Amino acid sequence: MGWDAGDIVATMSVTSPDSLDAALAALADNPAAHVLAGGTDMMVELNFGRRSPAPVVSVGRIPELRGIDVDRSARFVRLGAAVTFSEFLASEAASQAPALAQAARTVGSLQIRNAGTFGGNLATCSPAGDTLPVLVALSATVELASRDGRRRVPVEEFMVGPKRSALKPGEIVAGVTVPIIDGWQGFATVGTRNAMVIAVCNAALVVDRHDRSVRLAMGSVGPTILRAPEAESVAARMLFGAEPTSARADLLVEFERRASAAVSPIDDQRSTADYRRHAVGVIARRLLDRASREMP
Amino acid sequence: MSEVNGPSERFRLHVNGADREVVDAFAGASLLNVLRDHLGLPAVKGACEQGECGSCSVLLDGTLVCSCLVLAASATGREIVTLEGLTPAAGLSDVQRAFIEEGAVQCGFCTPGLITAVHDLLDRRPDPADADIREALAGNLCRCTGYGRVFAAVRTAAAWRRGEAETH
Numbered sequence: 001m002g003w004d005a006g007d008i009v010a011t012m013s014v015t016s017p018d019s020l021d022a023a024l025a026a027l028a029d030n031p032a033a034h035v036l037a038g039g040t041d042m043m044v045e046l047n048f049g050r051r052s053p054a055p056v057v058s059v060g061r062i063p064e065l066r067g068i069d070v071d072r073s074a075r076f077v078r079l080g081a082a083v084t085f086s087e088f089l090a091s092e093a094a095s096q097a098p099a100l101a102q103a104a105r106t107v108g109s110l111q112i113r114n115a116g117t118f119g120g121n122l123a124t125c126s127p128a129g130d131t132l133p134v135l136v137a138l139s140a141t142v143e144l145a146s147r148d149g150r151r152r153v154p155v156e157e158f159m160v161g162p163k164r165s166a167l168k169p170g171e172i173v174a175g176v177t178v179p180i181i182d183g184w185q186g187f188a189t190v191g192t193r194n195a196m197v198i199a200v201c202n203a204a205l206v207v208d209r210h211d212r213s214v215r216l217a218m219g220s221v222g223p224t225i226l227r228a229p230e231a232e233s234v235a236a237r238m239l240f241g242a243e244p245t246s247a248r249a250d251l252l253v254e255f256e257r258r259a260s261a262a263v264s265p266i267d268d269q270r271s272t273a274d275y276r277r278h279a280v281g282v283i284a285r286r287l288l289d290r291a292s293r294e295m296p
Numbered sequence: 297m298s299e300v301n302g303p304s305e306r307f308r309l310h311v312n313g314a315d316r317e318v319v320d321a322f323a324g325a326s327l328l329n330v331l332r333d334h335l336g337l338p339a340v341k342g343a344c345e346q347g348e349c350g351s352c353s354v355l356l357d358g359t360l361v362c363s364c365l366v367l368a369a370s371a372t373g374r375e376i377v378t379l380e381g382l383t384p385a386a387g388l389s390d391v392q393r394a395f396i397e398e399g400a401v402q403c404g405f406c407t408p409g410l411i412t413a414v415h416d417l418l419d420r421r422p423d424p425a426d427a428d429i430r431e432a433l434a435g436n437l438c439r440c441t442g443y444g445r446v447f448a449a450v451r452t453a454a455a456w457r458r459g460e461a462e463t464h
Contacts, residue, residue, distance in 0.1 A: 012323040014300040014369035038365055040347055043365040046324045047345040053324055058370035086359070109435020110413070111362045112347055195434030196348055 012053040016081040020064040031169035075180040081119025081173040084283040099185035104231040119173040125165040136217035136225045137204035145174040158226040183209040184295040188283035200271040201280040205287035211239040221263035228262035256285035300369035311382030327366035328352040339379035339408040350436035351409040360416040380409040395455035402440030
């Protein structure tokens with residue numbers, strides 16, 4: 001580890017509050033403290049000396065952050081920030097947000113899904129975060145809490161850049177609310193194996209039959225999760241318009257082209273920008289193809 | 297609320313059924329580091345320290361996790377079980393015997409993590425399909441066996457739990 005022992009004595013401490021109020025008070029007293037949830041990101045940085053030692057407020061066991069609520073009449077699912085991917089997958093909420101369940105199941109390995117949380121995925125705000133394209137495509141709302149109160153932010157506004165979110169000092173993610181959509185939804189991801197990959201690219205497609213709209217959100221192909229309005233309008237035409245069946249193949253190709261055109265990927269160790277642009281169009285088209293065949 | 301400040305503060309962990317005092321651990325130390333180097337539990341192996349390899353797998357409140365990704369000082373009050381705690385006082389567990397029976401061990405480095413993960417799998421799902429086994433062990437890397445004998449050991453342990461006789 002790369003730190004001087006004297007720094008560690010001075011700066012490292014671990015607080016494990018029993019309640020959300022106690023956690024928010026601890027953060028208000030020390031806005032520079034790091035918030036620890038499942039540990040799957042922060043501990044890697046600590047283990048490799050990439051994160052300077054700082055006070056840590058551990059929120060993973062706080063009861064108010066661990067709830068899973070399904071409200072079928074108001075048509076939403078609420079996940080507390082410290083709900084793990086495994087807890088969500090084992091709950092009735094998973095069947096109400098099937099694309100989110102597909103994404104949660106692709107996270108890491110069982111060990112990682114048992115530790116990693118929705119709040120952590122949001123707060124880390126990686127462009128490759130597995131659940132983030134789904135949350136964007138589902139128009140989820142992030143709940144933020146600080147000692148001064150609570151506010152709700154659409155997930156698209158919460159993410160402002162690579163690993164940069166709308167969180168203010170002293171504020172934590174308290175939960176995320178996901179609408180239950182009548183229609184079709186799916187998630188697809190590209191990586192070198194099924195487990196333990198950071199996505200080369202991923203995508204979520206949500207078809208809302210109620211307002212006859214389609215939302216496509218793509219990850220790991222830009223600084224934040226990206227929507228593709230021009231592709232979405234093609235998909236809506238294909239699924240809800242009066243297009244003849246013979247136009248289907250052409251519309252799928254047009255949808256793929258517009259999805260690829262909407263992204264701004266980079267070259268990195270996982271992939272090239274060119275491959276990402278190509279691959280994200282392919283998985284977006286496959287999602288739309290599946291939606292058109294499977295939608296009831 | 298529990299508080300751990302700096303490297304000299306003591307804290308207590310509940311490990312394998314006993315309260316253990318942790319002294320002089322860095323407040324930012326992983327549970328892997330504390331279990332291995334402070335509490336003398338060498339079945340918890342350290343390799344990648346980033347959650348990739350699963351060789352540090354332990355049960356935390358009955359849930360399989362990578363101990364390298366758990367901040368030790370945040371695990372106060374939680375039930376921690378390592379492979380030492382899954383091993384009977386005399387003899388070996390059924391999963392350990394199945395690994396021997398099927399020759400599922402080569403260099404052995406990944407073995408404690410794998411056996412811990414298989415205990416977790418069979419306790420949740422006593423009769424796993426092959427796809428269940430693959431998904432459950434996808435977070436445990438083995439670079440020697442090619443997994444064939446590891447999967448055979450899981451099927452053998454599951455068969456024993458169904459009541460089929462051990463062959464030795």
